[in-house]
Amino acid sequence: xxxxxxxxxxxxxxxxxxxxxxxxxxxxxxxxxxxxxxxxxxxxxxxxxxxxxxxxxxxxxxxxxxxxxxxxxxxxxxxxxxxxxxxxxxxxxxxxxxxxxxxxxxxxxxxxxxxxxxxxxxxxxxxxxxxxxxxxxxxxxxxxxxxxxxxxxxxxxxxxxxxxxxxxxxxxxxxxxxxxxxxxxxxxxxxxxxxxxxxxxxxxxxxxxxxxxxxxxxxxxxxxxxxxxxxxxxxxxxxxxxxxxxxxxxxxxxxxx
Numbered sequence: 001x002x003x004x005x006x007x008x009x010x011x012x013x014x015x016x017x018x019x020x021x022x023x024x025x026x027x028x029x030x031x032x033x034x035x036x037x038x039x040x041x042x043x044x045x046x047x048x049x050x051x052x053x054x055x056x057x058x059x060x061x062x063x064x065x066x067x068x069x070x071x072x073x074x075x076x077x078x079x080x081x082x083x084x085x086x087x088x089x090x091x092x093x094x095x096x097x098x099x100x101x102x103x104x105x106x107x108x109x110x111x112x113x114x115x116x117x118x119x120x121x122x123x124x125x126x127x128x129x130x131x132x133x134x135x136x137x138x139x140x141x142x143x144x145x146x147x148x149x150x151x152x153x154x155x156x157x158x159x160x161x162x163x164x165x166x167x168x169x170x171x172x173x174x175x176x177x178x179x180x181x182x183x184x185x186x187x188x189x190x191x192x193x194x195x196x197x198x199x200x201x202x203x204x205x206x207x208x209x210x211x212x213x214x215x216x217x218x219x220x221x222x223x224x225x226x227x228x229x230x231x232x233x234x235x236x237x238x239x240x241x242x243x244x245x246x247x248x249x250x251x252x253x254x255x256x257x
Contacts, residue, residue, distance in 0.1 A: 008182040010250035014068035021204035035091040040071040041179035050091035077106040089126035105134040109171030186240035222251030
């Protein structure tokens with residue numbers, strides 16, 4: 001199946017270190033070679049890059065590894081196709097507008113017999129179950145709350161219920177963000193680590209690269225990294241429980257506040 005990578009921070013941070021290891025799984029250290037993508041929130045805007053080439057062969061992926069775009073919320077995806085052919089329109093993450101702001105979504109898994117009625121403005125462009133699920137979630141949020149965005153607590157509760165309804169159709173590991181929070185659901189496998197003071201030197205498991213985060217951060221910085229499989233060999237990663245729905249704000253799980 002596909003692999004997911006997300007970052008949520010309390011200050012704009014670059015994802016070069018984590019993405020460098022993650023991209024190696026797109027055709028070198030793993031077999032996810034059916035495309036990839038990444039989206040960065042910057043203010044009200046989103047920088048969105050997708051490519052149907054394998055991440056290890058993509059010139060766009062090389063650009064991301066060398067260009068330290070800073071963001072508080074990032075979602076990346078490397079694809080191993082289960083539904084939908086290998087094409088640009090089927091590459092995650094997907095982007096749509098709701099309540100006057102962008103939403104970004106990526107999914108790892110396979111949904112069977114999932115055929116929701118989509119009768120609003122959200123329709124798939126490609127042929128994946130993932131994009132269909134994204135359109136369904138946004139449609140139902142608009143149906144529930146109209147044109148007024150709800151408080152985070154109400155949004156979290158609604159998404160948890162909607163995600164559970166989709167997850168009965170199969171594996172539904174996902175990441176979703178509107179730029180203010182990162183919503184995460186685990187069906188089978190996800191892990192996270194929170195990097196904060198005192199920072200340590202971390203070493204990638206997929207590439208011979210290490211970074212001493214104490215040299216590139218301030219004591220106030222806090223960064224949560226969420227990924228399918230742990231990216232480093234010397235950090236303590238926490239596994240999500242199957243069925244867990246979590247929300248990260250300012251580099252911290254709100255369940256731990």
